Amino acid sequence: MALNRYSNADKILLAVDSIIFGFDKAGLKILLIKRDFEPELGKWSLMGGFLKEDENLDEAAIRILQHLTGLRTIYMEQLYTFSKVDRDPVERTLSVAYYALIDIAMHDKELINTSAQWFSLDKAPHLIFDHNQMVEKAIARLKRRALSKPIGFELLPPKFTMRQLQKLYESILDKKLDKRNFINKINSFGILVRLDEKDTNASKKGAYLYTFDKVKYDEKVLEGFNFKI
Amino acid sequence: MALNRYSNADKILLAVDSIIFGFDKAGLKILLIKRDFEPELGKWSLMGGFLKEDENLDEAAIRILQHLTGLRTIYMEQLYTFSKVDRDPVERTLSVAYYALIDIAMHDKELINTSAQWFSLDKAPHLIFDHNQMVEKAIARLKRRALSKPIGFELLPPKFTMRQLQKLYESILDKKLDKRNFINKINSFGILVRLDEKDTNASKKGAYLYTFDKVKYDEKVLEGFNFKI
DNA sequence: CCAAAAGTGTTGAATATACACCCATGC
DNA sequence: GCATGGGTGTATATTCAACACTTTTGG
Numbered sequence: 001m002a003l004n005r006y007s008n009a010d011k012i013l014l015a016v017d018s019i020i021f022g023f024d025k026a027g028l029k030i031l032l033i034k035r036d037f038e039p040e041l042g043k044w045s046l047m048g049g050f051l052k053e054d055e056n057l058d059e060a061a062i063r064i065l066q067h068l069t070g071l072r073t074i075y076m077e078q079l080y081t082f083s084k085v086d087r088d089p090v091e092r093t094l095s096v097a098y099y100a101l102i103d104i105a106m107h108d109k110e111l112i113n114t115s116a117q118w119f120s121l122d123k124a125p126h127l128i129f130d131h132n133q134m135v136e137k138a139i140a141r142l143k144r145r146a147l148s149k150p151i152g153f154e155l156l157p158p159k160f161t162m163r164q165l166q167k168l169y170e171s172i173l174d175k176k177l178d179k180r181n182f183i184n185k186i187n188s189f190g191i192l193v194r195l196d197e198k199d200t201n202a203s204k205k206g207a208y209l210y211t212f213d214k215v216k217y218d219e220k221v222l223e224g225f226n227f228k229i
Numbered sequence: 230m231a232l233n234r235y236s237n238a239d240k241i242l243l244a245v246d247s248i249i250f251g252f253d254k255a256g257l258k259i260l261l262i263k264r265d266f267e268p269e270l271g272k273w274s275l276m277g278g279f280l281k282e283d284e285n286l287d288e289a290a291i292r293i294l295q296h297l298t299g300l301r302t303i304y305m306e307q308l309y310t311f312s313k314v315d316r317d318p319v320e321r322t323l324s325v326a327y328y329a330l331i332d333i334a335m336h337d338k339e340l341i342n343t344s345a346q347w348f349s350l351d352k353a354p355h356l357i358f359d360h361n362q363m364v365e366k367a368i369a370r371l372k373r374r375a376l377s378k379p380i381g382f383e384l385l386p387p388k389f390t391m392r393q394l395q396k397l398y399e400s401i402l403d404k405k406l407d408k409r410n411f412i413n414k415i416n417s418f419g420i421l422v423r424l425d426e427k428d429t430n431a432s433k434k435g436a437y438l439y440t441f442d443k444v445k446y447d448e449k450v451l452e453g454f455n456f457k458i
Numbered sequence: 459c460c461a462a463a464a465g466t467g468t469t470g471a472a473t474a475t476a477c478a479c480c481c482a483t484g485c
Numbered sequence: 486g487c488a489t490g491g492g493t494g495t496a497t498a499t500t501c502a503a504c505a506c507t508t509t510t511g512g
Contacts, residue, residue: 005266006320009279011240014323037234050238053321057312081310081325083286091235092282094243096310144377163491180493181475188473203490204483228474392464409466410502432463434509457501465508474499481492 015088015095016060017048017131018076019138020069022104022118023155025202028171029104030124030135033068034115039089040128046135047116048095061098070112075154076100079138087130095130099138101155146172149225150191153212161199161207162186169229177229185229191217244317244324245289246277246360247305248367249298251333251347252384257400258333259353259364262297263344268318269357275364276345277324290327299341304383305329308367316359324359328367330384375401378454379420382441390428390436391415398458406458414458420446 020031035045049064051057061076079097087093104118119125121139126132145151151172152165166182186192193213198206249260264274278293280286290305308326316322333347348354350368355361374380380401381394395411415421422442427435 005279006242006322009242010282012243012280012282013235013238014241014243050234051241051312051323053239053241054314056314057310057323078309080307081286083280083325085283085285093235094280094286096312148373161491178476179491180477183492184494185474200483204485205481205489205491206483207491390464407503408464409504412465413467414501429510432509433511434462434464436464459512461510461512463509466506467504469503470501471503472499472501475497477495479493481490483489483491485486485488 013088013091013093014051015048015093016051016057016064017046017095017097017134018061018065019046019079019097019099019135020065020071020074021099021101021138021142022107023101023168023171024104025167027120027167029118029120031069031116032119032124032127033117035128036115043128044125045128046097046131051096057096057098061096065100069114069116070110071102071107072110074100074102074107079134079141082130082134084130095134097134097138099141101142101151103155103157106157142172143174147227147229149221149227150186150189150217153214153217159195159197159199159209159211161202161209163202163207165210173229182229189216189220189225191220242317242320242322243280244277244322245280245286245293246275246324246326246363247290247294248275248308248326248328248364249294249300249303250328250330250367250371251336252330252397252400253333254396256349256396258347258349260298260345260347261353261356262346264357265344272357273354274357275326275360280325286325286327290325294329298343298345299339300331300336301339303329303331303336308363308370311359311363313359324363326363326367328370330371330380332384332386335386371401372403376456376458378450378456379415379418379446382443382446388424388426388428388438388440390431390438392431392436394439402458411458418445418449418454420449 022029022031032044033047035041035043047065047068051060055063057078065074066072076098079099081094081096083094085092146169155168156164162183165186166177166179170177191213192210195209195211197209199209200206251258251260261273262276264270264272276294276297280289284292286307294303295301305327308328310323310325312323314321375398381397384397385393391412395406395408399406420442421439424438424440426438428438429435
């Protein structure tokens with residue numbers, strides 16, 4: 001009778017779709033790809049594929065992303081599982097959405113051999129199925145996360161300027177921040193180390209480069225951030 | 230070739246498991262049930278069952294909960310999808326976890342005809358499969374939610390006292406709060422209405438009853454709470 | 459009359475916000 | 486020499502956190 005319960009149950013297709021947020025000088029972007037099979041062939045879509053019997057969801061998300069775009073060593077987080085009965089016109093398919101944040105310039109070389117393309121959030125095209133809904137949910141989650149802990153480890157290059165970090169927050173929260181208050185706030189956590197190097201890409205004077213102090217950051221995470229900005 | 234992509238993909242069993250938190254005078258509890266089929270027959274478990282082909286996850290969570298416990302009209306929220314390859318020893322099964330918060334006394338009469346039983350969080354038994362992990366994640370989520378918006382609509386009876394609301398928060402956050410500060414904070418939102426009635430169950434003097442002002446509450450949710458307590 | 463829970467405000471500390479000028483450099 | 490982006494501090498307003506006594510009434 002054990003087997004009855006299991007064998008009477010319906011088996012269902014499981015997709016994994018990933019929302020990849022990227023950040024560069026111009027702000028926050030999203031990575032989309034032209035779907036290469038029917039239905040909706042040629043339409044814009046998230047990076048998606050099917051879960052295999054012998055892998056878990058995290059593994060599938062990584063495998064699919066790498067296969068479609070070349071991107072690797074990206075930290076992805078599970079977002080939500082979408083299950084509307086008719087969300088896929090071909091066959092009943094659930095989709096588990098994942099999302100990630102990356103530094104566009106840093107992963108530039110990996111991104112190869114594909115129709116994948118970055119879009120700024122306000123210029124993104126209409127997507128297949130319920131993918132637009134997934135993106136909306138991911139943006140909301142990203143905002144909430146940005147307010148509850150300093151993001152940046154995954155998103156910024158190892159060395160970055162205060163202004164880059166501020167721009168990142170401004171992109172995510174979609175509002176301007178005061179640079180003095182921002183710096184004071186960030187410094188009050190004591191999780192950044194100012195290096196002696198300067199970055200002269202964006203200015204003639206040059207801006208100090210910072211790195212995260214991983215040890216202090218982890219301590220802070222444990223005791224709980226109070227990150228309101 | 231469209232069909233190839235789909236038909237080559239593995240189909241997988243999908244379970245839905247629900248963590249039901251309940252609240253009464255004694256504090257926060259969790260509802261567990263004795264599993265009635267193999268494997269692990271007779272062990273304690275979350276309320277679980279399999280997703281059917283013609284329903285979405287929300288519907289399945291409600292159906293399964295009602296079937297196993299009699300509970301109905303409960304608002305459940307999706308928590309996370311668990312996918313470790315060997316999480317179920319019989320067959321590859323993913324499980325989408327849901328959670329909910331209810332007032333124990335209020336749903337007392339619905340809860341029938343089952344081996345379901347309330348446990349306080351610290352006295353809960355060991356659960357089957359990865360269900361303990363699910364519970365931990367649900368507790369963490371509940372705490373975070375309690376800090377970002379006033380919960381209570383789903384959890385408290387229509388009329389409640391300040392002390393009940395405070396106890397609820399204390400249970401969830403697992404710490405004592407100052408009653409004056411708590412009341413001041415809650416009142417500053419302007420989402421509660423004090424009734425002329427008093428509740429004399431817990432005291433001789435009697436405590437004012439309150440209800441949520443749904444309209445003001447919804448306004449507040451839109452403009453964004455700042456609920457740090 | 460007394461035990462038990464309810465109700466009620468103020469103050470100091472901490473945190474958030476608003477705000478403007480000088481600096482260094484490449485062109 | 487000037488245009489561009491970088492860096493820096495203070496004063497005010499807001500919010501948080503700590504704290505103790507009086508009220509009511511059933512027994």
